[in-house]
Amino acid sequence: QSALTQPASVSGSPGQSITISCTGTSSDVGGYNYVSWYQQHPAKAPKLMIYEVSNRPSGVSNRFSGSKSGNTASLTISGLQAEDEADYFCLSYTSSNTLVFGGGTKLTVL
């Protein structure tokens, strides 16, 4: 299975909004609402930010939101803060009953 496609990097200034895309196929992202997003700071374990496309776990800021259109899921972070600078990964369930991650996106807060 191939990794989901994410941009290698995105950047934004404090207060701005950014969107990270995650593109797959009809056999994964497009076929199921089982896309989740993870934030990873350097040398730390990933943290769940969004599950089932658009749901936020308790404790995650409402500045983080998710959506999906066709085979592409998106994570939007509004009101960028310095602490948002991290790597972000998407994850999808697949029709083969497996899981596949995106390649990851490095977010830089300028």
Added chain:
Amino acid sequence: QVQLQESGPGLVKPSQTLSLTCTVSDGSISSGSYYWSWIRQPAGKGLEWIGRIYTSWSTNFNPSLKSRVTMSIDTSKNQFSLKLSSVTAADTAVYYCATYRRDLRSFDYWGQGTLVTVSS
């Protein structure tokens, strides 16, 4: 909340078998709420899902690793384990154990990760 801790050798020789254990605290491995999972991350690279185990007879693996992966559960010790055979330098990575929640379809708890280096 569930706590996870990976343990195992940090150095494995090429062609040998990598063996890691994840100890579960503050939660029962017999709970039907989770798939118990392994994920790895080579230095500076992305996350790669290795596989998951639900019960001793219910497993799913990454197709690219399937021929070399074995997973097991030890309910008496509240642990689950990973074995990866015939390792090469490409298997050098930080290995994480994590819980995949069946209802949320996502990883909600992660171990801190353990670095495994494959080298002679």
